[in-house]
Amino acid sequence: MKECQQELYTCESEFYPFGYSQNDYSTTDTFHLSENVTFYDERKSNFRVTTTGLLQFDDKFRILSPQLFPIRRYKYIAPYWANADTSRCGQLFYRQTNDPDLLDRAASEIRAAFPVHEDFEITNLFIVTWDEVGYIGSQNDKTNTFQCIIATNKGLESFVIFLYAHGKIQWTTANRDGGVDGLGGNEAVAGINAGDGVNHFTIPGSSTPDIINIDETSNVGTPGVWMLQIGKRYFVAVTSDNDKNNIVFEYHAGSDFTLTCMVTPTPPSDSEFRWSCSTGCVVDGKIGQTINITELRLTDSGDVNCSVFVDGFEYTSKPIELRVIDRCQPELCTCESEFYPFGYFENDDRLLRPAGFSSDISPSIDLSENFTFFDERISRIYVSDNGIIHFELDHSLVNRRVFSINSDKFIAPFWIDIDIRGNGQVFYRQTSDPDLLDRATNEIRKAFPMYSSNITHLFIATWDAVGYYSMHYDKLNTFQCVLAGDGYESFVIFLYAFGRIQWTTGDMFGGINGFGGDEAIAGINAGDGVNNFTIAGSSTPDIIYIDETSNVGIPGVWMFQVGKRNDKMDxxxxxxxxxxxxxxxxxxxxxxxxxxxxxxxxxxxxxxxxxxxxxxxxxxxxxxxxxxxxxxxxxxxxxxxxxx
Known part of the structure; x- marks a missing residue:
């Protein structure tokens, strides 16, 4: 048995007073506090104390075995979450108190640990003690003793104090959780969990054998003592320079305004700010107290919030709704509705979802009319789900990023490791529909005034809502490639739907959450070492903005002339x-x-x-x-x- 020395460790004698002599409760019923406790954004007044080392805010839900945080929906304060058993030994005690001496003690300890709260006053304490509790399946051979104190000042700010008696943390796991003699298996977890998937803290060693040494660890310099702030000192809200309403902002495509993360009181100047989206935007985790609305890359209406990090703690605003109105306006960008018609209703062919493979290539497609590609007459093409059209059946080309400008021939609207195994489709067809031929002819003549003939054949390939390798679909890309020709002159049109280019890299090429690594390439290569073009931003993070760039004055549209035969008949x-x-x-x-x-x-x-x-x-x-x-x-x- 470890011997407790007060100058080195936390001894049980230093616990806040507990037990029958303090008129503590000892049941596991829900307890109603006389003052609210601030738990992140919420005010709580009801607790359910459990023998498993948890304070639970909602008794409708219960997870039987300890798990690492974060856990959504469940709001927990967990000084030592493990399946204890008080039927053989030990006791659970709890009470609330406003005893002046205990209030002063707690306030002094919190001020010492958090100097920024030098004026903090406590008005209420809730003290819970697990005294020599055993584990399910034990024979009283090992017991644990620990304590949790919740301190609040009329519900404005709240802290928790965890105390672990030196030498009195003797087991980590119940038999039902795979433990043997109280050790191994699914071991204890300690920390706090807000239930929102964002705000949480886990004490190091949780869910590992090291948790048995929690009585020798600390975040405040006293072994066996952990203190955490669970209620906000800083209140965070989102404001805008064009709207005083901080609940709903209306966003029109092409709008340009700034969101500001307002914090009260003013945090230290070196505080970090971060923006995040629950839904509706592409770029998550942007840094800075202000952010331009265009930086969020909105794809649809959704919630946005900002966080500030002070003294190791995160304070997060309530989500604000960004309501997208006229998300895509044709005069400002290229909308998906402006794509050449595609899909099942157009009787398009499509790539099959490859089982067990990350990429797929179409069967050879025999063009009904030759396509002039620089000095070569092309009669057969292949479409790959990896955002590339090529002229030879080369499986290696679609899965590599290093190519030879002297040999590899391809047209690449967005060449990267696309994955359609779980979401998205790649459609393609050739057509001589008169209306579409007229449309292509007019668009090409406008971009290339020297062209005076008429387009006679189109090949349309569309990558619709495609995810990235390996089977990630939180972000999706939609783009189209049109091959247009008249048998002599030929053109390529790339169309990128505004807000629908949401990722740049899959896992195969070093991406994390769809970004970074070896990013997408867009362009054309004739394979002759001379004729090639790469769209600006390729292989860089800026390729995400390809839907806002153009070489013909229409954001999201790129056009290239790729062939012009001699007019003489052979x-x-x-x-x-x-x-x-x-x-x-x-x-x-x-x-x-x-x-x-x-x-x-x-x-x-x-x-x-x-x-x-x-x-x-x-x-x-x-x-x-x-x-x-x-x-x-x-x-x-x-x-x-x-x-x-």
């Missing part, structure tokens, strides 16, 4: 090599093609008539003899349409 390779009866006719077609279609002059009426005759007579004869090899009629008609 007459030599129009058809397969002809033999037999059609060989002579083929040569005549090729000569006529060169003469009429590649003359280089602006088409006139005589040119048009000559071409029509060419199509009707010479090509018609070739098809009659050779069976339209390689779709010659369509190719020549396309060439004619381009030329004339």
């Amino acid at each position: 007459c030599k390779n129009l058809v397969k090599r002809c033999t037999g009866k059609c060989k002579r006719q083929y040569k005549q077609v090729r000569r006529s093609c060169k003469k009429i279609l590649n003359r280089g002059s602006v088409c006139s009426g005589s040119c048009t008539a000559a071409v029509k005759k060419f199509l009707k007579d010479e090509v018609g004869n070739l098809i009659w003899h050779c069976g339209n090899p390689k779709g010659i009629l369509r190719k020549i008609r396309n060439a004619y349409d381009k030329k004339c």
Whole structure:
């Protein structure tokens, strides 16, 4: 048995007086206090004292075995949470008191531990003592003795004091929690838990064998004594420079105003401020007493609060509601409603959710019309869930971030480790819908005034509400890539929905909670070492703002011209090599093609008539003899349409 020396440890004789001689209660019923206790943001007057080393604010809920904090919904003060048994030995005692001597003692001890509270006065104490309590399954071989005091000044500020008698903490675990002879298994926990998932404190050693030495530890310099503030000295509220209402703020897309974390009284100048969101915003944990509304990256209406950290304690405001009105305004940003139509109702194909794999690639997609990609005619593409379109079946490319500008060919609206196993879809289709072709043509002509032709083919790929590796869906990204071409000139359009780019990195590339590490890349690479473009912010934290950037003056829209073929028709390779009866006719077609279609002059009426005759007579004869090899009629008609 450890011997207690008052100058070194906390002895049981130094406990606040307890027991039958003090008229203490000894049942486990709910107890009503004469004065409220401030427990973080709430005022509490009812406690339920349990033999398990807990003070419980709500007797509707009870967790049988000790757990590390934080725990949501449950509000606990836990001097030593373990499954004690008083049926064989020990006793539970508690009472409230306003004895002047005890009030003065507690006030003096708290002032000494917290100098900032030098004027603190106590008006009420609640004293709970677990005296030589055993554990469930014990034979009185080991017992624990400890005490909890709650001190308050009319409910304005509150503190708890935990006292552990030296040598009197002898067991950590009941048999029902896996203990053997009072040790091992699911061991005791000590601390406080506000039940909000944010405010909590756990004494070091909790849930480990070291908790048995709690009588030799302290946060105030006296072994066996722990003191914690559970009621606010600092009151925190959120205000704005454009609205005096500190409960609801209305936010319009494009709005620009500042939120301020107001603290009363004024905290020390070196205090840290932090902003957090329960729902509705992307960037959590921003630092600073003020924050611009745009920094929260609002995606929807939700709650926001701020915290200030003083002397190791966190004081948090009540949540304020940011009500998003017209979250996305087309004149200010790109809204998801402005995407090219996609999804099930458009009969899109989609990537399957890969079972047990982090990425997926579509089957080869044969384009109905070739897509000019710089100097190459592309007829087949692949779509990856990792935010990339490429032209060869290369599984390694989508799962790596190092690529060669001299060989790797790709179009990457947002290349990163996307995970669609639990949420989100990747849709794709090709279309020649006249309305969509007209839309693409008009948008491209506006961005590229030198383009005067008409788009004849679109390929649309959409990454809709996709999460990040590995199976994280607290933040989601939505973006679209459109390949537009007329058989000769081709363009790429990237669309990013405002507020819907919420993460930059998955776990695979070193991200934590969707940020940091090797962040997303957006751009195009021809694989020739010359033609490539990377959108500003790629591979940096700034890529999160890609929905607010543009190269065509519309936030969230990027357009690129990626191919322009020579207007001359490749007459030599129009058809397969002809033999037999059609060989002579083929040569005549090729000569006529060169003469009429590649003359280089602006088409006139005589040119048009000559071409029509060419199509009707010479090509018609070739098809009659050779069976339209390689779709010659369509190719020549396309060439004619381009030329004339």
